[in-house]
Amino acid sequence: MGVFVFLPLVLPLTAWPVARLAEGRLHPRAATRLLTAIAVVMAGCSTLCLVLLMVVGTAQLPGNPLPDGWSDPEVGAAVPHDEIAGRAAIPALAAVAALCGRALHRHRRVIRLARRALTGLPGRAVCVLPDSTPYAYALPDRIVVSTALLDGLAPGERRALFAHERAHLAARHHRHLLAVHLAARANPFLRPLRTAVRYTAERWADEEAAGTVADRPTVAHAIGKAALLSRGTPAPTLAHLAATGPVPRRVAALLGPAPVARGWPAAFTTAGLAVWGAAAGTLVSAMSSANSAVTLFLILRAAAPL
């Protein structure tokens, strides 16, 4: 399997250009789906290769529970630098498992606590809570909005807010968000994709809301007002030196023309090259990990028939 077993660990780098360009060049719906799919496939391949390396590394350890034949030199020879890579893969895989497990646990915990907080309220989909702090959240099956936020919005803007949150529910955006969150835990090189999907999922809901209320500036004002209402005391950070954050970019996008829902950028534009580059990276990642898995399976079967 040679170097192929290492490729899926670094191939997420090929998705960085598309994570950066998808925001402006693709329709938010297409961008969210594409980036989520790339992240999930690449995280799976990367983790599979870590498992393969971990098996080779564990077989070299004295007193391991694996078949004795698996520590043969032929098995180690299948992986370049097998001693270092194999041993490094063990803590790496443990870290991935721990991080993903913790992320899943927290996800379930927050959802459970939120559901429990809302027990006994009438109405299934929309919960309006009397609270002086402005906020609006989409749970997997419910919308939670505080009265402070609703009071700060004009009627049309409230409709935009609810349309935005309903779009989150209808498109099951929490699944995309959880998938990219876990993918970023599985391979840190996938973190830009998580950031991008968080943004494009919001943009997707913004565009759905703009379609529902048939008035893009109203949605833009709803977002802008909500952000200004819910801003806390500005912390003395270096944030103002950084690039403009997500909220102004969303508002600016809504004040501009609607994105074209049709298909993909042409192949020989920057965005087109980024999409094809990421697609090629994903394909190579999948093929490398499949190749490595089959090769190692055959080598191990030859070394010690089960």
Add this chain to the structure above:
Amino acid sequence: MARARRAQGELEGQVLGALREAGGPVTAAWVQERLGGDLAYTTVVTILTRLLAKDVVARERRGRSFLWTPTADVARLAALRMRRLLDGERDRAAVLASFVTDLPPGDERVLRALLEAAGPGRVNTRNAAPSDDGGTED
């Protein structure tokens, strides 16, 4: 332990709901009867005391026992619980899709400029009441 806590969290809503249906100050025994037999009297009193701490019920002494009245509705109780969740969970952003994310000072300036350029008179968010200029009414 976790199960007991969860049960109590859900019971708070039921007890508050029962108090609101009572139509006047009632005793803990009345609440216990109203909720059906499977709750111990001490459990009902414990939950009422927790609700008192959250300031959603009030009590007055009548003879040897207390009479309880609701001061808030179930929605207020839910809001309190939700706030506790939002304030306590550091990485809720990873789980809950928020309508808007935090706004650093630089972004605020950009945002105000964008909104002012887009349409005058609708950017004032200092007052809580919705603006009555009718700009967004259909």
